[in-house]
Amino acid sequence: MGSKTEKADLPGSQSDDKVDVEQLDRTAVPPTTLQSFGHLDEKKILRKMDMRLIPMLALLYLLSFLDRGNIGNAKIEGLQEDLDITDDQYNWCLTAFFFTYAAFEVPSNLMLKKVRPSVWLPAIMVAWGIVMTLMGIVHNYAGLLSARIFLGVTEAGLFPGVAYYLTNWYKREEIQLRQAMFFSAASVAGAFSGLLAFAIGKMDQVGGLHGWQWIFILEGIATVIVAAIAFFALFDFPETAGFLTEEERAFVIYRLKYQGQNHNQNGTQIAQADEFRWKYVKDAFLDWQIWVNIFVYWGVVCPLYGISLFLPTIIRHLGYESSQAQLMTVPIYITAAVLAVVAAYFSDRVGKRSPFIVGFLLVMAAGFSMCIATDPKEHPRVVYAGVFVAACAIYPAFPGVIAWLSNNLSGSLKRSVGMAVQIGVGNLGGAMASNFYRARDAPRYMLGHGLELGFIGAGLLASLILVLGYTAENKKRARRIEEGALDSYTPQELSERGDKALTYRYVL
Template sequence: MIDGKKVLRKMDLNIIPIVSVLYLLCFLDRGNIGNARIEGLLDDINMSGSQYNMCLTAFFFTYAVFELPSNMVLKRLRPSTWLSSIMVGVGVVMTLMGIVQNYHGLLISRIFLGIAEAGLYPGVAFYITTWYCRHDAQLRQAMFFSAASVAGAFSGLLAFAIAKMDGVGGLEGWRWIFILEGILTVVVSVSAFFIIPDYPHTAGFLAEDEKAWVISQLRNQYGSGVEESKSFQWKYLWLAVSDFQIWIGLVALYGILCPLYGISFFLPSIIRDLGYSSSNSQLLTVPIYVTAALIAVLSAWLSDRAKKRSPFLIFHCSCIILGFTIVMATTGRGVPGVVYFGIFLAVSGIYPAIPGVVTWVGNNLAGDYKRAVGMAIHIGLGNFSGAMASNFYRAQDAPTYYLGHALELGFAVTGLIAVICLRVIYQMVNKARDARGTGTLTAEEMARMGDKSPAFRYMF
């Protein structure tokens, strides 16, 4: 008799730590430009605030475009090879960012950073679904994604420490932030090649009967005999593109990712403009991100136990809305502590909501290739929100940033509406399938239909 909980613990110990460390480094490398900014980046290479925003924006165009091709490559290459290669590229580009001399050099490096990073998040998000059933997936997605909020905390601490190297080797402190974090990424990524397990059937840490149990659980997780795809066909791209849930889920993702990117790039500057020193601003970001990581894991655990996604998403989106409402109402009124609390509340809603919505859409896409393509489209197009959010907080709007906060609030409201709409649609479809039954369709025909099978039930 297989002890399922024991097998899951084995998988957790062998999979989640390494992919979480990789994503921590990825998000650290993506967002440390915000820390470098308040350490003198703009003045040292003679950049304006608008040029800085353009460097942030350019990253997301290549980042979003290359996510779908990357997930298609991931289905053909071993995950250990592809995910490690991606992160080696990220580390190399990040190290080279430490020697840029002008705006154009930084802009080009950010474009290449987008290409390098593109495949990691959608790749790992899909990779997790090849190991864990959909009722176990959100906790693991949250544990993996919480590395992003931990990266926010580490970013402030590391930037605070590394900035003290200002002048070492004739380099400014912000250059050392890029160089040291880039070198660290390369070293860890090379090690990851030997650590990341590829597939359940090749996992050395599982016994043969445990491998068979995992594979059986994955095959039967939808309760509808979904037929997994053996090879890629272009129809899977069309099936994903034409699926309503990806597009409504995309609106929900925009409502969460825009606040995420706005905060991750500008939080140190926002806090500094409340009247704190640069050093204290770096340190004050730490408790925000640590708390967000803990809430993300707790929320995901509760969501998996309840086998529900939307109630938790509705709660977290409401926290984002309330947080930015508090910020809007108190900014410029001489109460920086209250503004800080509003930001704290918003971030505590953002980080649990992202793995929630990504897992939710992934849970409801059946068939490996459709899920790989659909998740890449969902996450890839969703990341265009970063191009928008990069321009929400303009230098001329400091110290109040009313426009940026208002835009974040608007997106959060839109995201909440999309979550509610998606829940209602899922409930209606499930109810209609319950009433209609499977008719004369054979088990084989329903298996080929994937999540469109009358036997398939959406999670909501």
């Protein structure tokens, strides 16, 4: 785990405390070919990376998702009654989180380019752990609302930061499996949250505090403790990874540097641009595919937050006690976590994203249709099956949407900003979903389930637009290369154009 010492001992490297991320120049890799690394065991290197990176990242995200969603568990343990807040005020506490969460994601990813991940990610984690702990001592609506606003600020950087961070280690045909292993922590968090809430709820009146207060306090303290460990356990980038040999580091950098581009006509390889230019930031904000992809993202994230924030409440209104409702969320989340990893494995194997995303959107639609068409008083098990089916499609679809866009953004900075825009604006879907399931609509929640179906439909339409757009552009570029248009560009110009280069091919 002692990554700091390992990295400081690298031959010719700076001490880890002085590494300037902006000076990690991937263009400094000596000219070579992939065949020159043929004696290396690529699968062994990937396993080493997986073992050193994924477990800690998954733990960080588990705590992140646990801390933003545990308000749903606290609600059915008496939070709303004890704070004397109305249903609308409670929904505003959910909604406010997403405004600041969305606003701070792009700035956070830009900071990640300036500050090492092993410093930035644990630092923001300490901040939100403190906010979460203090949420356990609020006494009124204003206090809870303020805490949720600051929780959004402090949590904003983790998910887009880690999603981008992984693209600095894995090729685009490998990334969804790793995104899924990391993101499956969200579904495990859902299961873990139910179990924890069930257990912590028994601490009601311990120390003069309510059970819901202990949920916030204990989970916040756990976050701060893990953050302290993460300062020493996280690695930065392949250039300074002490668990890889010097040759393995060069190999990892090389295969990332030339991914997604075909050779030009005289055999020169086209590298991805990695330097910081404000032009690349502007390009990200103006790229059509990012904004269309956001609608796909909403088609998944609105149901995701609808489930994570309201699942215990939905199940409780099927006629179960609070403790039963907490426990009945567990099998849903565990199954969803397993399916997310399995689906990602096959998506990476076939090198396609859209067929899996579209398929899961259709399954989600079927699940919510079961809920909306069924009277929960007469057939509660059918409604439970409906949310089960929907959740088991939501969690596998989400890493696919993230991977799809990251696969189609070239250039380190543009990918960093583009993914932050996607996740930042996309997470405004959480603000919307926070108000889908109103207390007065219980137990059938026709409006909530209906709105989820509407966003799923928008996601399907946006997916179709992306597939048609990518297919047409790939064919256009191939045709222009056949006509000799490539002769007008130097390798440097093609590198600077990133995913707009004639040699770049979009992933479908």
